[in-house]
Amino acid sequence: MKYVLPLTHPLLSTENVSITLSGLKILDDVSIGVPQGTVTGLIGPNGAGKTTVFNIMSGFLTPDEGNVRFDGKKLKHIKTHHLTKMGISRTLQGVGLFESLTALENVMLGGSARVKSGIVADSLGMPWADSEQNKLRSQAMETLAEFGIADIADRYPGELPYPVQKRVAIARSLISDPKVLLLDEPAGGISASDMAELGRMIKSWTPKRTVLLVEHHMELVMEVCDLIWVLDAGKVIASGSPEEVRTNPAVLAAYLGEEVSH
Amino acid sequence: MTNFIDYLLGGFSSGAVIALMAIALVLVWRSTRMVNFAQVGQAMFTTYIALTIQQQTGNWLLALVVAIAAGVVLGVIVFFLVIRPVKNSDSTGAIIATFGVLIALQAGAGMIWGGDPEGFVPPVDNSGLEIGGRIWPFSLYDILVLVVTAALVIGLTLLFTKTALGLSMRASAFNPEVARLSGVRVNRMLITGWAIAGGVGAVGGILIAPVSTISPTSFDILLVFAFTAAVIGGLDSLVGAVTFGIGTGLIISLISGYSDSSNAPVVALILLALNLLLKPDGVFSHHGSRSV
Structure with missing residues (x-):
């Protein structure tokens, strides 16, 4: 699959989103799109703003400028508790389970x-x-x-x-039968064999469900993603197929000092 | 030995009421992680409403139902007027604000109903039952108190463990952000917690009134005992609140019997202090989630 950018009809997207938190510009004019039925990756070095994108998509934060669009509708003030009804489900870094349940x-x-x-x-x-x-x-x-x-x-x-x-x-995130799953580092802290299974699982959800994946493990990202967006210091620096991103000099520069495992 | 059994029997129904007030404190703690010191004031106010209805109609059941409804409404009002605006800035401020509510409710009750203690006629006989040729310090009314308390505790337990609402309320208390992500309307759950607490407190107030008389400040001592029971029970445990509520009732009764009832609050506070020294998370608390 090859995507022509800008995407014409992504299921979920951010449009020119900027946000400043505690005086720091965390996201600067970020426009990314998640085409229907794909696994789309969102990668970047630590502090690039990946989780902030998720936090805006899930209504924890409201952008200073720009907006989120889902299923063709512009979402201005996202109410977090409406997400599952809309068909968006998010997992958290770590596990985020209720210890007393x-x-x-x-x-x-x-x-x-x-x-x-x-x-x-x-x-x-x-x-x-x-x-x-x-x-x-x-x-x-x-x-x-x-x-x-x-x-x-x-x-x-x-x-x-x-x-x-x-x-x-x-x-828990699947039981609400979501159209879109936002996975925040699902492979964190699990073994290589579990990761391979996770990859197969994510693949098996498509094309019925659409996935946006934030992940540090490049092997998983490269294996499952149809499309990848790369953030660095709050800006989109690259996008494309895993192969295109892997060989993109800007991406390599951003990751300089951080090992990109293949 | 006879004395001991008598004192013990005499402690059950007051222990049940302490348990109810402790449950109310626990419900509020679970939803907003704070102690509502106005809880007994709310109960006092709704008991005055019940007293008025009973004086007008003579119908105890009607008085109970209206008191519960008033307790629920009052719980929601206190949450919206006082707790929510203050809580957003500082939770210590919110706890102090509940003291303000307590004082306001007491002043309001004094203005409406006067400051003199009034009697509350029990719906069933409150004199000791005669069994086996001996009068026991346990009345039909004590049985009613225990039955109502047990029904309420069972109802609440089912609500929390068997219904989606209960599940959502537990989740909201534990981790509001994740609960929201799961589609739970967290604010609504917090308000529901305050509302149910108000209703439970109202039941506690109406049950204790025939035994203690009612005045704007007559329930204050109940706060000391209920707070002790709730804290020792772990503040977020219904089982703990019930166990130590009844336990506190029994201890008070024994102390009052063997020495003097004015010693009871001191002993309650000593127990509280010992608990905080030896097992600060409480006996029934989950996962040490409390921060005092």
Whole structure:
């Protein structure tokens, strides 16, 4: 696949986004696009602003200038709790699981936005609230089973090995059936074999789902991405296929001092 | 020995009420990570409302229902008027603001209902039951108090463990950002926590009123005991609040029986101090998530 830039109809994009935090210009006129059905990578040295792009896309931060566009609609003030309903799901660096909830409850929470019953029905223990809850519970069990970890449903995250926690986190982000997944360093802290499996998993989601991937492990990025954007010091310095990016002198210069593993 | 059993029996229903107030404190702590010192003031206010209704209609159940509704509304009002604006800048400020609310509620109640202690007629007989030719310090009303408390605790436990709302509330308390990413309307959950706490506090107030009389400041001592129970229980544990609420009730009853009731608050504070010295995270706290 080859993308002509600028992209004509990306599913998710930032348009001329700039933001200054604590007097530092973190993002400067950043326009990146994520075409439908692709795995798109967002890479760059530490401090390039990758996570800030995610934070803006998920409504944690509001850009000073520019905006996010999703599914053709311009999003001015993004409400974080609306994301899953819109079809955007994000994982966090690390695992971001709730330590006091079981693995199953963590996954259920990811789908709870779609449960219709209200506060009153819930408080009074109305039967329909109950059945919605059961539906969610069995759906969460299925999702855990898909990830091969149904047996740890009732365990707390603290009792689980790190790679398993990561799977729970991904299961939670998938249960809401998102159109777009924003993955923030999913390969952090996992073994090479787990990473290969993660790569296959991400690939298997497309083209039904679209993925924007922030990742330090270049081998994973180069393997799974259809398109890569490179940020450095808050600016887009390159974009293109993995091969184009790999050989781009500006990218190599940005990574000078940091090893690019092939 | 007979004395001991009598004192112990006498402590259960006051322990249940302490447990309810402790639960209210825990619910607020869980949602906004702060102690609401106005909780007993809110309960006092709603109990006055209940008293008025009972005096007008003689219907205790109606008084209870209205008091719960008023407690819920008051919880939401306190959250919006005081806690939210202050909390945004500084949580210590918010805790001090709850003291302000307490004083305002007490002054308001004094203006509306006067400062004199008033009696609250219990819905069922409050004199000791006679079983086996002996009068025990345990009444039909004590049974009612325990039944209502147990029902409330079971209801809350089911709410928190079996419903999507409960799940969302627990998630919001633990990590609001991640909860938002999962589609939880966190602010709504925080308000719900305050609202439920207000309702639970209202039940506690109406249950203790027949035993203690009611005046604008008559519940203040309840705050000392409930706070002790909640902190020893770990501040975020319902089980802890119930266990140590009832435990505190029993200890107070024993101390009042063997010495003098005025010693009870001192002992409660000594227990609190020991707890903070020996096990500062509380006995039932998860993962040491408390920062005092």
